[in-house]
Every structure is written in C-alpha cells, then in structure tokens.
Amino acid sequence: MALALALKLHGVTAEIFEARERAVVCRDARVLALSDGARQILEWLGVWSGLAATPIETIHISQRGGFGRSRLRAAELGVTALGWVLPASDLILALDAAVTAAGIVYRENTRVGAGDTATFSLTAFAEGMVEAGAGTLHDYGQHAVLCNVSVAAPHQNVAWERFTSEGPVALLPLGDRYAVVLTCADDTVAEIKSLGDAAFLALLQQRFGTRHCFTAAGPRTAYPLGLRYRQNPVGERQVWLGNAAQTLHPVAGQGFNLALRDIWELAQQVGADDDPGAPEVLAAYARGRQADRRGAIGFTDLLIDSFAPEFAPLRHTRGAGLLVLDLLPPLRSFVARRMIYGARAWP
Ligand SMILES: Cc1cc2nc3c(=O)[nH]c(=O)nc-3n(C[C@H](O)[C@H](O)[C@H](O)COP(=O)(O)OP(=O)(O)OC[C@H]3O[C@@H](n4cnc5c(N)ncnc54)[C@H](O)[C@@H]3O)c2cc1C
Structure with a gap:
C-alpha cells in the first residue's frame, strides 16, 4: 500500500x-x-x-x-x-x-x-x-512474545532494550503503557504464552530487572524470529x-x-x-x-x-x-x- x-x-x-x-x-x-x-x-x-x-x-x-x-x-x-x-x-x-x-x-x-x-x-x-x-538464513531458534503491560511509574517516553542470555527484552512506550517484545527460546514460547498474568509479570520482572514495576498484562501473541x-x-x-x-x-x-x-x-x-x-x-x-x-x-x-x-x-x-x-x-x-x-x- x-x-x-x-x-x-x-x-x-x-x-x-x-x-x-x-x-x-x-x-x-x-x-x-x-x-x-x-x-x-x-x-x-x-x-x-x-x-x-x-x-x-x-x-x-x-x-x-x-x-x-x-x-x-x-x-x-x-x-x-x-x-x-x-x-x-x-x-x-x-x-x-x-x-x-x-x-x-x-x-x-x-x-x-x-x-x-x-x-x-x-x-x-x-x-x-x-x-x-x-x-x-540464520535461524536464531527464538520467538518474540508481544504483550502490552502497565507500569507503576510513568514511562517518561523512555524505551528500554535489555539484553539477556535468553535474548533481548524491549519495552516501547505506547500511550500510558509499555509494549513489550520478550524474546524467548522456541521450546519455551508455548509455556510463556499460556502463563497466567501474575506468572507472566513475574517472569518479565525477572528478565527485565527492577527499573520498572509491572502491574498488569494484556493478551499475548508470538512470532517466530x-x-x-x-x-x-x-x-x-x-x-x-x-x-x-x-x-x-x-x-x-x-x-x-x-x-x-x-x-x-x-x-x-x-x-x-x-x-x-x-x-x-x-x-x-x-x-x-x-x-x-x-x-x-x-x-x-x-x-x-x-x-x-x-x-x-x-x-x-x-x-x-x-x-x-x-x-x-x-x-x-x-x-x-x-x-x-x-x-x-x-x-
Ligand atoms: C515481533 C515483531 C516486532 C517488530 N517490530 C518492528 C519495529 O518496531 N519496527 C519496525 O520497523 N519493524 C518491526 N518489525 C518488522 C515489521 O513488522 C515488518 O518489517 C513489516 O511488517 C513487513 O511488512 P511487509 O508488508 O513486508 O510484510 P507483511 O506484513 O508480512 O505483509 C505481507 C502481506 O502479503 C500478503 N501475501 C502473502 N503472499 C501473497 C501472495 N502470494 N499474493 C498476494 N498477497 C500475498 C499477506 O497476506 C500479507 O498481508 C517487527 C516484526 C516482529 C515480528
């Protein structure tokens, strides 16, 4: 288009x-x-x-x-x-x-x-x-899990790119929330998608660290990378x-x-x-x-x-x-x- x-x-x-x-x-x-x-x-x-x-x-x-x-x-x-x-x-x-x-x-x-x-x-x-x-082709053996999350403190238009051994985690400011792109290994994507919201937020917190406190999560989708x-x-x-x-x-x-x-x-x-x-x-x-x-x-x-x-x-x-x-x-x-x-x- x-x-x-x-x-x-x-x-x-x-x-x-x-x-x-x-x-x-x-x-x-x-x-x-x-x-x-x-x-x-x-x-x-x-x-x-x-x-x-x-x-x-x-x-x-x-x-x-x-x-x-x-x-x-x-x-x-x-x-x-x-x-x-x-x-x-x-x-x-x-x-x-x-x-x-x-x-x-x-x-x-x-x-x-x-x-x-x-x-x-x-x-x-x-x-x-x-x-x-x-x-x-370079197969990274990874998927991206996408999800919008709420945070306790305002994001102040800061985007985060955090590299971890499981792959990068990106937080993109979207309205008053963050759009999360969480990279994970192919064999863990089904489990991560099916986690309850509390368990997903705990995983995200562990991967991202303490610079933001995540309070709520929206629906998740996944894409192969x-x-x-x-x-x-x-x-x-x-x-x-x-x-x-x-x-x-x-x-x-x-x-x-x-x-x-x-x-x-x-x-x-x-x-x-x-x-x-x-x-x-x-x-x-x-x-x-x-x-x-x-x-x-x-x-x-x-x-x-x-x-x-x-x-x-x-x-x-x-x-x-x-x-x-x-x-x-x-x-x-x-x-x-x-x-x-x-x-x-x-x-
Ligand atoms: C998790 C994730 C996050 C991303 N984040 C970013 C980002 O932050 N910034 C950024 O710039 N990019 C990002 N991207 C990349 C971006 O999404 C893609 O580059 C973009 O969507 C590509 O658009 P496209 O039109 O080439 O392909 P697509 O969006 O895949 O569209 C292809 C279209 O072609 C149609 N089609 C397929 N076969 C045929 C056929 N034979 N005849 C007619 N029609 C056909 C399909 O139905 C589809 O509508 C991201 C990608 C992923 C997976």
Whole structure:
C-alpha cells in the first residue's frame, strides 16, 4: 500500500493484489517503533497526521548480569523524538484509507504467483517472510512474545532494550503503557504464552530487572524470529520489498523502517523513467539500496550474536562497549542517526 501511494505521487499507476481479505490485513497485533526518517516518508505519503504515535525521547540499552549501559537522547541530536511507537494496525488502517482515497485498485483475496505477472511492466513482491530456499538464513531458534503491560511509574517516553542470555527484552512506550517484545527460546514460547498474568509479570520482572514495576498484562501473541534475505532484491521486471526482501530480528526495530526507505528509493527511480521495470532502473535501485540493506542486516545480526553468549569475558567486553558508547557523544550520535536515517547517517 505504501509503495502504491509513493508511485502515485510520482505519476505511476499501480494495482495491489492481496491474498487475504482486506479487513483481516488491517488486524495486526505487532507494535512498530518507527524512526523519525520513517515518519518523514509517511508524512510525504499523507498518512502520518492522523496517527496517534507515542514519541521515544530516550533509549536505554543495558545487559542483564553485567556492567555498562548506554543512553541515546533525542535532545542530544536536536530532534523531537528518536522514534515513534504505534500499533501496526493503526498504520495499516491509515494506509488502507489513503489507498481508497487515491483511487488505487486493491484486489483482495487474490494470491499472486510468479507466473501471474507477465502483463505488468514491473511486479513488486511484498508477500512477507522471504520464502525458504530463496534467501540466506540464520535461524536464531527464538520467538518474540508481544504483550502490552502497565507500569507503576510513568514511562517518561523512555524505551528500554535489555539484553539477556535468553535474548533481548524491549519495552516501547505506547500511550500510558509499555509494549513489550520478550524474546524467548522456541521450546519455551508455548509455556510463556499460556502463563497466567501474575506468572507472566513475574517472569518479565525477572528478565527485565527492577527499573520498572509491572502491574498488569494484556493478551499475548508470538512470532517466530529469524534472519532471511535475498542477496539480490531485483529480477527481470521484478523487485522484492519489505519482509519479502529481508526478514530481520526485531531487536533494533529495523524491518518496516528499512521497507519504507526501500519504497522511497524505488519510487524515485521508477518515477524518473518511462519504463518502470527497465533493467537499468532496477539495477540503479539495487545499487542505491545495497549499503543500507547490508548495514541493517549486519547490525541486527551482530547485536543478536554478540549479546547472546553468557561467557564472562564477553560480558565484560560488551559492558565496556556500552560504557564507551555512553561516554562518546559522536559515537552515540552516529548510532542514533544510523537507526533514524539508515545508510544516510554515514558522512
Ligand atoms: C515481533 C515483531 C516486532 C517488530 N517490530 C518492528 C519495529 O518496531 N519496527 C519496525 O520497523 N519493524 C518491526 N518489525 C518488522 C515489521 O513488522 C515488518 O518489517 C513489516 O511488517 C513487513 O511488512 P511487509 O508488508 O513486508 O510484510 P507483511 O506484513 O508480512 O505483509 C505481507 C502481506 O502479503 C500478503 N501475501 C502473502 N503472499 C501473497 C501472495 N502470494 N499474493 C498476494 N498477497 C500475498 C499477506 O497476506 C500479507 O498481508 C517487527 C516484526 C516482529 C515480528
């Protein structure tokens, strides 16, 4: 939907084919942390102003059982927020309304296969997770359990990323609550989902520590996690976008942010040529996106790999890394800018 809107702004007509019922697509349990760069793209698409998103003013990064922590602050970067948190369903509804208002053809309950696309000058595949066999795979053996929780003290727009040996725990400010993304091993997810609220809150408290006191929990949903990506996101009159190009671990909230940057670049390239699917257009797009895609894939994978082992010397090295990050404003500023603007953060 975002790509179709972006193309329309460049005077290119697109049609959307969606395998599911349109109303079902709008129901999505995920919570998204969007960067300020993503906000700018959504503003350009005309869908941001109606959304109620909670600003992130500070990100606190730490590891359980080890010293060192780092804080990234919006004020230090001169931006109003490091990111914005909102339910994915709110964003999907806003995109859906904008697609209707723009008169874009949307065919629901229509599954598209590679053989159905010959009549189009360009087909963009955005069908979700990269299919097995098509992309490089790193199976983390983890699931993410999502849940909204209430806390005893106000969150003050602070997001938390806490690394533990079982995987990262993220707390994202959402309204007056926190949206929790709790990573766990595949073989524990069923048990964690079925815990009573009190037992779940106790587990969360034990994983997160004492910096917040959790008082109530909402319903839980779970998603399998892995890294899959296509080495080459383009083919003959074909392009793969979003999760279909790269499915990332949600640790740094990069997936949809990266997808929006892909869309921005593709719309620029396609809009500047009479033939949207011309090989040189797609080659220029792939070249333009290479650094940002590789950066996001590598950054996410590195975070998971380097914070996973419990080995004590590694814990100290990680602690030293967090300390260095905390003490060096230019490095902090670079990390924050990388998360906000992608590869554009490089000087
Ligand atoms: C727990 C979790 C937390 C996350 N948190 C963040 C975050 O904080 N920030 C962030 O930026 N990203 C985050 N992400 C990633 C983000 O959710 C994804 O990057 C984003 O949803 C990808 O959108 P997509 O449109 O590519 O794929 P999807 O949302 O999977 O949509 C694919 C669509 O294609 C349809 N489809 C499938 N096959 C076909 C077919 N053959 N023909 C037609 N239609 C088809 C499906 O029905 C579906 O509607 C998170 C992900 C998870 C799992």
